Amino acid sequence: MRVTNVRKPESVADSVDERLFPEEGSAEGCASGDCLPGEEPEPEAPPPPVAQGRDNPALPLAERWRAAVETVRGASARHGTSLAHGRLLWLRPGEVGVAYVPSAAFHRSIIGAPSGKAVVEKALAEHFGRPMKLAVEEASAEVAASTVSIAEQDSQARAAHTQSTEGKVRSHPAVRSVLKLLGGEIEHIQVIEPERPSASPAPEVPEDSA
Structure with missing residues (x-):
């Protein structure tokens, strides 16, 4: 019997070579970045913490301004008193504007000086929980007639x-x-004013240990 067209069986070595050496990829290889592991996205940075201030935006503007002046007075009685003689022009996020009439020129000089303005702005920043700028102006006739200071x-x-x-x-x-x-008469009556509470609580005094 004659057998034709018999296919030669594959050798074991050839099949092993195919398994050990798979087909190569592109000529560029790792230079193209194909073999690099995928980069994970960087986590988003957490939002900056919100500064906590003493201001309450729900209160009327006059009460908010008085509370701010009391905070300045607590930091420096001199500058707080001079700030109280200024007439509020505006209260914006990050800025406060006050005006002084000619009779309050002394207090304007205290607040308008660079050192005085720095003290006031620092106290206002602590009160409102953000950096604050103080604008000091001379009161116009309209402002003098329509507003009053604290x-x-x-x-x-x-x-x-x-x-x-x-x-x-x-x-x-x-x-x-x-x-x-x-049969007498009253010559003078002196009214004693109660002490105004401070804007910041008084420091606690430690008790003496036994």
Whole structure:
């Protein structure tokens, strides 16, 4: 019997070579970056922490400004007092504008000096929880006629309180009876004002150890 077209079986060595040496890739190889592992995306940086201030935007503007002045007064009584004599022009994110009438020129010089402005801006930054710039101007006639400073408000309130208190004392039945009995008169009434609370709490004094 004659057999034709018999295919020669593959050798074991050839099959082993095929398994050990797979087909090569492109000529560029690792130079093209094909064999490099995939780079993982860098994690996003966390947002910067929000500074905590003492300002409460929900309050009326007048109360917010008074609280800010009290914070400055707590840091420096001198600069806080001079700032209270300024009339608020605007209160914006990062900026405060105040104006001084000619009669408050002394207080304007305290706040307008570079050293004074630095003290005030630092205290305002702590109060509002962000860097603050202070703009100091001379009050125009319109500003002088339409606004009052915190110091002027307090002065008017004290005068009204003193006048009201004197009237109540002089008209009190017990006082009138004593004056009628003794035949005297009231020359002067001094009203003692309560101490204004500080904007910052007083430091705790450690107790003496036994």
